[in-house]
Amino acid sequence: MKSVIVLGGYGGFGARLSKRLAADGWAVLVAGRNAAAAERLAAELPNAQPLVVDRNGDLRSALQAVRPFLLIDAAGPFQGSGYQVVEACIACGVHYIDLADARDFVCGIGRLDEVAKAAGVAVVSGGSSVPALSGAVIAELSRGMEEICSVETSISASNRATAGASVAAAILSYVGKPVRLWHGRRWRQETGWHRLHVQDYRVPGRVPIRRLVALADVPDHDIVPSAVPGKPATTFRAGPEFAFQLLTLWLLSWPVRWGWVRSLSPFARWLLPLQKLSARLGTDRSAMAIEVKGISEGEPVVGRWTLIAENGDGPEISTIAAHVLANALAAGRLAPGARHAAG
Template sequence: MRRILLLGGTGNFGTHIARRLAGDPNIQLLIAGRSRAKAESAAARLKAVNPAEGHEMDMAGDLAAAFAAARPDLVIHTVGPFQGQPYRVAEAAIAAGAHYLDLADARAFVTGIDALDERARAAGVAVISGASSVPCLSAAIIDAFRPRFGALSSVDYGISTAAQGISGLATATAILSYVGRPIRQWRAGAWRVTHGWQGLHGETYPELGRRLFGDCDIPDLDLFPARYEGLQTVRFGAGHELALIHLGTWALSWPVRAHLFPGLDRIARFLLAAARLLDPIGTGRSGLHMILGGTDEAGAPKTIRFYLIARQGHGPYIPCVPAILLASRFAAGRAFTPGARPCLDLITLDEYLAALADLDVSTFVLENEDRRH
């Protein structure tokens, strides 16, 4: 039986991961949070096959000692925002001889994780960062459709959140941290500077209609130009179901860009509360799209559009899938390869979508349709 520690196990992502793993007879869950009472209460509510434990753990405290006492085989780190966060959790996991996964989508955090590679290999453990929608799912989509191209030259994609499934404070803070700030992106075969939540553009989804997007900073922007030979453009955008919220954030990006305001992450709690007042007019439907462009084997232009639509507020569960799948595999006896790396080449698109089968999620694929966006 594997002891799996969920750091942030009482939060949105941690709670969902715990529910999905609670029925696995090969897993004993350790629910960790800042409050022992809340952690123990969350552990008791799980009614897990193997009774879960509640642990009090402070991110600013002595994590090495806490991990040594808890004796985890695997640590799953869900406590964001990861922007600007050091590698204290991963380092403590290595010291405890435990494998490590995180749900980070912070560019520098995920792309810099190989700094721990030598230490992880020496300890015989895996340190995997970005076990989330990006770069795990985004890379899986490209890998699934790339064989249909003779040459792949561009990927243009985005995630649009639902009003009723709006993210928690940590996720909102992470997004707001780069609104109005410079972002280095690979465009037309060269590095160019854009700004967070600017580059306003839209995409029309099946079922959802038109959603707005703005440029955002994610690990893929560094990882994909190096990973996919011949790729000339990588653009990622984030957006909100309600145009009012999206355009309001876009308007607020300009004072940040002009250095008139230090950053929207400083008022994330207020902005999140304001956005939640509009929940009643939302639909609870979120979406992900990816437009892959290039040529076929004969050199003719080719475009594939992939859409994923989540209903009933199920969108926030999608980033949890990699951690759930990898933890389940580990508990079933599938070994991790030691070393530190981003979460790439570990989960296929088919495996990812199969894990969403019990959610209200659909996918659509359109090939060579000329659509304005």
């Protein structure tokens, strides 16, 4: 039985991941700063124990004490974060996976490749909806295309899928901030949470969803143009269930864009209570869509993929890739080294 530390293991994403790993036979250490929350979840799971640890504290001592096979960071936030958790894992010979969607963090993980290889440790960043799941879908949709012209991705979360503090901080970190996009064969500067778009999500046999989404800053904006043939124009948008929630953030983005406010990140502590007040409203349906346009045998073609998650299962999507990667690592199918999860 291999052991895994899940940082933030009792949180919105971490708890789901802890439950599924425990069901697969992992010995799960439900880790975080809240001892009571860790103990409650660990008591519900087979082969699980609580572990009180701070990802920004002395993590090496904890790793040396419990000697896990793997650490999965489901805590964050990763925006503006350094690699101290990853470096601690490499130093202690512990494999590492995270659920990061922070552009700079995920795209910069390769700088640790040589040291990870030397330690015999596998490091995979972005084992989440982006860039892992999105990368897999883009690769499949692109099959048979000689050239890819554009890739557009969007995610819309159910209002009942209550976001944690790290998710709120991640969203607010780029609202109103410059976002670099590859469009028209050159890099352009856009504004986070602008470029509003009405997105339809349709799956045969399901009630369709239509929601407003806005520009978010994710690793795909760097990874797709650099890795996909044709250097396609790339856009990723996201949004909550209710348009008024998105439009409120859009309005608040302007003071940031104009330089009146440095960032909305400090307001994350106000966003969470407001979101929880409306958590009972709306539906329990989340969705994700990817559209790839390209050229095949000289003719334009379009590939579309849509996922609709019912019954409040939307947050599971963000943890699927890390779960699959963990089991692949346990089976010896991931080589040492540090890289992002796309591909």
